[in-house]
Amino acid sequence: MSDNTTLTDVIMPQLAESLVSATIGKWLKQPGDPIEQYEPICELITDKVNAELPATVDGTMAELLAEEGQTVSVGEIIARIAVAGAAPAAPAAAAPPQAGGSSASAASGTAPQAHSAAARPSAPAPAVDAAAPMRSRYSPAVQSLAAEHGINLAAVPGTGLGGRITRKDVLAFLTSGAAAQPAATAPPAAAPPQAAAPIQPPVQVAQPEREELQPVRHSGLHLSESPKIPTIEVERGRDGMSEYLIDVTPIRNTIATRMRQSVSEIPHAWTMIEVDVTNLVVLRNKLKDEFKRKEGINLTYLAFLMKAVVSAIKDYPIMNSVWAVDKIIVKRDINISLAVGTEDSVMTPVIQKADQKNIAGLAREIDELALKTREGKLRLDDMQGGTFTVNNTGSFGSILSYPIINYPQAAILTFESIVKKPVVINDMIAVRSMANICLSLDHRILDGVISGRFLQRVKDNVEGYTPDTKLY
Template sequence: MKSLTEVVMPKLAESLVSAMIDRWLKQPGDSIGMYEPICEIITNKVNAEIPSTVNGKLVSILVGNGQEVPVGTPICIIETEDANAGSTTDAAHAAVEPVGATLPVYGSQKATNAAPMAAEEPVEGDMRHRYSPAVQRIAAEQGVNLQQVRGTGLGGRVTRKDVLAFVASGEQPVAGATAAATPTAANAVPAAPVVPEQLVRTTGLHLSETPRIPQIEAESEIPGRGEYFIDITPIRNAIARNVKQSVTEIPHAWMMIEVDVTNLVQLRNKLKDEFKKREGVNLTYLAFVLKAVVNAVKDYPIINSTWATDKIIVKRDINISLAVGTEDSVATPVIKNADQKNIAGLAREIDDLARRGREGKLTMADMGGGTLTVNNTGSFGSILSYPTIVYPQAVNLTFESIVKRPVVINDMIGVRSIANMCLSLDHRILDGVICGRFLQRVKENLESFSIETKLY
């Protein structure tokens, strides 16, 4: 028996009430498998895919490319063979996978159907049997019976981590692995593919890669005139809207300070090769900068605040937003509880967020909760910048390019490695005195790094 199922725009996050359809991956008449992406959407924070919650055939597309869609609005209709094949409410509350996301493989044994867990007493807000498409996809690939997995999410909901932990515990054999297994290593975790090392720039002290060039999405010639049009992409439109809100509502002011990072350069040069071999990621200057910043915020917590009309809200958690540039946009993923991480931990977080940001694999969870922003503008040679504050934060701090300059020390001239740090501030909350002291503390922290500084 055939039936029609509506797929609705899911609720992506508590603070988001709508999203824009970027493009449809399926067209009317196409067959669709369960969990298969049907379209790409754009929010103010990340790009994401909406997966199908049923098997069937796409009958009708209700929302066109470029249209803004409120949460809960039907976006397409899928014809299914079973009248009970899917529920439209599941899609509205499902977690959305980022574009290009991949899922790990944890083995290659065949699955066995174990008896489900004993029924538990229902509780208020019970969500134990509400599974997101991401959870269902992993369970299908790994051969996991979700009835056996105890959920740790809200209302007892099963999360991705719960499924992966269940697989790792060995309580149920695993199926669905795509990697080939040998008789002697049936349960071995597949080795990570070897990625060839990319060439990096050699000019400058901390340029790590060639700057990416924006790609023109679409253009049209104007007859008889020496110019052309470039269509505004949904991401660029979202950036324009957010930047306008920031500069309209926040009275920006800014200041700059010089930092002598000669000792830091020597320290990094000493440790970077060993760190790369040990951790598999680059030891960048930004990790040291973040450590200096969070230690300064502890001394001046008002920096970590937001304006709330009749009060100032000071955040206890120090969550640093990083500005990560892609070909045509800038994302600001967040390092949560940055003050609780050592330099090595910060370096790992920076590498992970920057890589996934460039690959378009950031999730909504990666983007929320930032309390202040740090931007490594020196990575492309800038020596002075005036950053826009990420609304509703109070500051945006940039670390500029490290350059060798002659300086006077004890009435003698020496060559030192110098970098500028520029701070944009919300003048409703902060004034020059407190920000000047904050920058001085950051400077002291950076200049206190020595050849004996430990990363762990």
């Protein structure tokens, strides 16, 4: 190391008041690698969310003081960065990252431009676009999907952190039909390390055609997305047996603890009601195309259901409460926890003060939180303060479910798949779009009468939608 080079300590940050340690999931930089300010250097795993730790200086990775998989206490040094021709910089912990992503200034894309060329390290820059430092870093899921469909990842636009290509980017590229174009039209770039030989991509079927082929059923959210498949890390089998060993991550351990706590401490009861959503289906079909053009997101059934639930909670505020041994605490703010499934877990990000939002606002919140969850960009603030949980189990075809309460809340509601059925109306048979709504409740707080009335109010609100209902 030259005389004008200084070492900057990278400190384990405190991601939240309740967290005293975090686990090094993966080092994204190795000794000798050049580093730009705000570029992620490692992945941190906590018992709530995963986060990427960004660098606060330009330089070169000097040494790693913590190993992958090691749990490090807050304030300990985990690495050192060599900075050329600069005074000693503040520790990296001075700007803790937002969970699941880089700092706010990195997200804005303006802070890196504030550095002069003289502040850059003397080490050679990586052979990628400077505006997208993570462009050529592919996850195993992305590589596998690209190899399966013969996609050149160099032609896929990346929307992830630092231009990183996500699985959703590959699926969108595949759906657009761009993958079927000749490979010569793609810009030259190195192929992914583990890409297999190109395979003839399958013929893509447009979504409207799928709906015409299946007019009887509709599964609600994410109908056009491929199902998420868990990633299994294979270590080795024991005694020659066909076994897979999967490490229990901090997030999975937290899920297991909370589920066990919920089932053991809360006396669960559940009830179900059938709802006629024919008018809702007509309303959504009428508005979804215009809403897509105006807002750029899909208008889902879940937004309408959530509005109906929030309105019902206003009428029955005891549903928005928690058990406190010698008293019941009723929450004034209605903060709806949204259950979102990822490849290896279920997260419950929170829509704060959902009672103050209209249907369009709820749709935007749902889309944003679902996207952040699946891309691993949730912040700790996104996970806190929930008072009632809503889950769309109908998105994967379920017609009846018994959900476990999101501890310590008093209830959880699931919206099942929409199915066309023959229904008797005024002694005549009619074909209607029907769906089940299931409610699990804490029987210490809620009884059958109040829960039944609440569920009936949700039903009335859902069936009360008309073609004249406004989104804004």
